[in-house]
Amino acid sequence: MTEWLNVILQGVLIGGLYAMFAAGLSLIFGVMRLVNIAHGDLIVLAAYVALMVTQTLGLDPLTSLLLVVPAMAIIGYALQRLLLNRTLGDDLLPPLLVTFGLSIIIQNGLLELFTADSRKLQAGAVETMTYQIGTGIWVGLLPFIQFAVAVAVIAALQMLFYRTALGRAFRATSDDQSVAQLMGLDTRHVFAMAMALSLAVVAIAGVFLAVRSNFDPAIGPARLIFGFEAVIIGGLGSMWGTLAGGVILGVSQAIGAQIDPGWQLLAGHIVFLVILAVRPQGLFPKVSG
Amino acid sequence: MAPILALENISKRFGAVVVADGIDLSLNEGEALGIIGPNGAGKTTLFGIATGTVTPDAGRVLFDGKDITRLAPEGRCRLGLARSFQIPQPFSGMTVFENVVVAAAFGNNEREAAVYDRCADLLERCALAAKANKRAGGLTLLDRKRLELARALATKPRVLLLDEVAGGLTEHECATLIALIKDVRAEGVTIVWIEHVVHALLATVDRLAVLHGGKFIASGDPHKVIRSAEVAEIYMGIDADA
Numbered sequence: 001m002t003e004w005l006n007v008i009l010q011g012v013l014i015g016g017l018y019a020m021f022a023a024g025l026s027l028i029f030g031v032m033r034l035v036n037i038a039h040g041d042l043i044v045l046a047a048y049v050a051l052m053v054t055q056t057l058g059l060d061p062l063t064s065l066l067l068v069v070p071a072m073a074i075i076g077y078a079l080q081r082l083l084l085n086r087t088l089g090d091d092l093l094p095p096l097l098v099t100f101g102l103s104i105i106i107q108n109g110l111l112e113l114f115t116a117d118s119r120k121l122q123a124g125a126v127e128t129m130t131y132q133i134g135t136g137i138w139v140g141l142l143p144f145i146q147f148a149v150a151v152a153v154i155a156a157l158q159m160l161f162y163r164t165a166l167g168r169a170f171r172a173t174s175d176d177q178s179v180a181q182l183m184g185l186d187t188r189h190v191f192a193m194a195m196a197l198s199l200a201v202v203a204i205a206g207v208f209l210a211v212r213s214n215f216d217p218a219i220g221p222a223r224l225i226f227g228f229e230a231v232i233i234g235g236l237g238s239m240w241g242t243l244a245g246g247v248i249l250g251v252s253q254a255i256g257a258q259i260d261p262g263w264q265l266l267a268g269h270i271v272f273l274v275i276l277a278v279r280p281q282g283l284f285p286k287v288s289g
Numbered sequence: 290m291a292p293i294l295a296l297e298n299i300s301k302r303f304g305a306v307v308v309a310d311g312i313d314l315s316l317n318e319g320e321a322l323g324i325i326g327p328n329g330a331g332k333t334t335l336f337g338i339a340t341g342t343v344t345p346d347a348g349r350v351l352f353d354g355k356d357i358t359r360l361a362p363e364g365r366c367r368l369g370l371a372r373s374f375q376i377p378q379p380f381s382g383m384t385v386f387e388n389v390v391v392a393a394a395f396g397n398n399e400r401e402a403a404v405y406d407r408c409a410d411l412l413e414r415c416a417l418a419a420k421a422n423k424r425a426g427g428l429t430l431l432d433r434k435r436l437e438l439a440r441a442l443a444t445k446p447r448v449l450l451l452d453e454v455a456g457g458l459t460e461h462e463c464a465t466l467i468a469l470i471k472d473v474r475a476e477g478v479t480i481v482w483i484e485h486v487v488h489a490l491l492a493t494v495d496r497l498a499v500l501h502g503g504k505f506i507a508s509g510d511p512h513k514v515i516r517s518a519e520v521a522e523i524y525m526g527i528d529a530d531a
Contacts (some may be wrong), residue, residue, distance in 0.1 A: 165394055165401045168383065172391045175380040178342055181362040182372060184396035184444060286382075 002136035007258045008251055013143035015250025016150030017212070019243040020205035021227035022234070023157060024198035026242050029231075031174045031194040032088060037099040040224030041106040042199060046072050046206025047215050048110055051119055061121040061211050062145075069203040076199030080192040088191070103220065110217035118214040127211065146208045150243065153201055158239045160197075170194060229272040235282025244284060248275075291354035293318040293479050294370070294448050299338055299348035301331075301503075308334040309345065310503035316448065321480040323490035323511060326500035327523055332483045333375065335500070336450045339481075340372050341365045352448075366396050369447030373454060375483075377433035381426030385417055385436055388425050389443045396444030408443060415439040415469065431462045438469065448479045455486035467492060487515060499523070 025039050036042075049071055053064040083102075087094040129141040161167040173180045173190045181187055209215060209223070226249060234245025249268050256267020275283065292315040301309040308331035316322060326332050337343030339350060341362035350358045352368050360368075380388050389411055393404035412418045415435045420428065425436060434454060441449055451470065455463045467489050474480050474493065484490045490497065490511065497511035499520055507519040514520060 168387055168391050168401075169395065171383055171387075172380045175382055176378055178362075179374075179378050179380070180391075182340055182342065182366055183392040183440065184363050184366040184398070185391070186361075186363045 002134075004258070005134075005137055007254045009137065009139065010143065011251035011254030012247050013139070013147045013250070014254065015230075015247030016147035016243070017205060017208055017246070018226050018230045018249050019150050019246030020153055020201055020208070021223050022230035022242045022246055023154060023239065024201040024205070025224075025227045026231045026234075026236065026239070027157065027170075027194060027201070028198045030237050031170045032191050033092065034084065034088065034095045035092070035099070036198075037096060037224065038102040038106060038220075039099075039198075039202070039227060040222065041103045041110075041220035042072070042202050043206045043209060043223045044110065044215060044217060044220040045075075045106055046199075046203040047121070047210035048114060048119075048217075049203075050121060050207045050210055051114075054121060061123045061207055062126070065204060065207055068207060069200050072199040072203035072206075073196040076202075077192045077196040079199075080195035081188065084195065085188050085191055103224075107217050107220060114217065116216055116218070118216050119210070120214050121207065121210040123211045142211065146212070149204060149208070150246070153204060154239050154243045157197075157201070161239070166193060226268070229268065232282055233272060233275050235285035237286030238282075238284045241282060241284030241286075245282070248283075290318070292316055292351070293320075293353055294339065294481075295349075295351040296335070296339065297349040297351065299335075299345045299350070301334060301338060301343065301345045307331075307503045309338065309348075312348070312503070312505065314498070314505070316479055316481065318447070318479055319477050320496065321474050321482070321494040323494035323497045324481065324483045324500055325485070325487065325490065325497065325520075330500045331503045332500050333452055336372050336452055336481075336483070339365075339450060340370055363395075366444055367398060369445065370450070371396070371441040371444045371446035371448070372450035373434075373437040373441050373452055375453040375456065377430075377437040379425035379428070379433060379436050379440070381424065383425055384422050385425050385428070385432075386412065386421040388436060389439050392440040393443035393445075404443075411439050411443055414472075415442075416465070430457055434458065434466065438466070442473065446478060448481070449473065451480065451482040451484075453484055454482070455484055455489045463489060491515065 021043060025036060028034050028036050046068060050061060050064050050068045053059060053067050054061055084095060084098065087098045123142065127142050130138045131141065133139050161170060169185055169190050172183065173185060173187050177187050230245035230249050231242055233248050234241030248271065252271035253264045253268040257264035294316045296312055296314040299309050299312040324332055334343055338345050341360060349356055352370060357365055380391065386408060389408045390401055390404060393408050394401045412421050415438055417432060417435050417439060420432060428436060454466055463486065470480065471493055482490060482494060494511055496509065497514040498505050498508040499514060501523055507514050507517050
């Protein structure tokens with residue numbers, strides 16, 4: 001019994017990471033109807049940026065976030081302003097193709113620069129510290145920090161969306177881009193801010209991914225899939241739903257892995273497909289206008 | 290003094306349909322112009338061209354003497370050009386107050402905290418104060434039209450373009466909106482008002498123009514224009530291709 005509780009707990013904690021993969025994806029789709037195929041590769045890019053920062057400056061990975069987050073946000077702003085804004089229009093296909101191309105460019109660029117070797121960020125003692133929170137139930141400090149950060153990120157995004165001028169700009173633009181412009185909103189800037197925010201979250205997710213497990217230039221697309229699955233399970237447009245989606249995916253994978261190690265990914269995909277089949281709008285969709 | 294808003298030789302066609310055929314229009318500050326014309330005459334397109342959501346094939350748009358033909362809609366809004374839509378288009382997922390706050394803050398490049406009081410006053414004025422925290426998507430038609438006005442006014446327009454404010458409303462509802470528009474006008478805001486409900490226009494505007502087939506075919510004193518041969522011809526169905 002405690003064995004299963006442990007499994008579920010680990011699944012919940014990894015779910016936080018999936019929710020961070022998903023939050024940036026959901027934000028971008030919500031604000032500008034852009035499906036960012038390069039999202040997973042941007043997560044991996046953030047991990048490599050963190051690798052460079054930690055190696056050259058000798059920083060701890062969690063401290064490196066202070067540099068990696070703003071760096072990725074700037075990359076996001078520039079990417080949107082210089083490239084992706086030009087692809088947006090009535091047609092969903094151009095941004096899809098361009099981000100697909102971007103995905104390939106990032107993967108091959110990283111392969112060229114860093115080779116295909118597996119890397120990992122070393123966080124030191126924090127990686128191995130565990131606490132017993134009940135008889136036979138253990139929580140690692142690092143997974144716990146990661147989950148707490150995920151909850152904080154989701155809460156912050158939720159707050160930003162509903163309590164700040166920028167959030168209202170996001171929602172207004174998402175609702176009707178043309179009317180938003182007539183109200184004085186520079187939508188190109190709003191989109192660029194959304195991408196900057198998305199990549200700031202990506203940076204956090206990338207660093208935790210890189211501390212938690214090995215990474216190489218090719219693992220991006222699988223992170224994209226986890227992100228998509230978490231968004232769809234949770235329901236589009238709801239940040240807390242995205243967290244729930246990440247947790248459900250994490251728990252499914254953990255339970256699958258406990259039954260048979262080969263079932264980890266399969267179990268996640270099956271739960272996703274079942275939810276897609278019986279409740280295509282997701283578990284916690286935003287009340288539509 | 291340069292006109293506050295001028296369209297010079299504006300042409301626009303959608304495929305084979307000519308919606309603006311060399312239109313010239315000039316408005317002095319403080320003026321109230323009414324525009325009538327049959328459906329499809331190009332009235333709403335004219336608003337799109339003025340506010341920058343529709344790009345004309347030829348011609349220039351001037352605001353207060355400046356050429357704004359290539360200025361983006363948000364830039365025109367900040368200069369002081371606002372419009373309402375015939376079919377209200379509120380940000381439906383946001384509250385009534387948020388709708389107005391977005392327009393007030395971004396329409397004037399001001400911080401949100403600086404516009405709250407003005408927004409509250411505006412909602413009071415537009416009889417929406419009681420619904421400030423309701424979702425805009427759930428409003429009745431009258432309230433949506435009020436919000437449309439409140440939001441346009443929140444951007445502090447110097448020129449307000451109104452697209453069929455009175456349509457679909459009862460006589461009484463219509464009267465409250467006319468009173469509000471007269472009020473706005475009295476503050477010196479220049480008004481262009483497209484309307485099918487002619488008595489509403491006659492009570493408010495000091496010039497009336499008739500748009501037909503992408504051209505102004507008559508313009509002048511509202512009461513004279515409405516009795517003119519051109520108007521009779523269009524509205525009495527003699528010219529059937531309207």
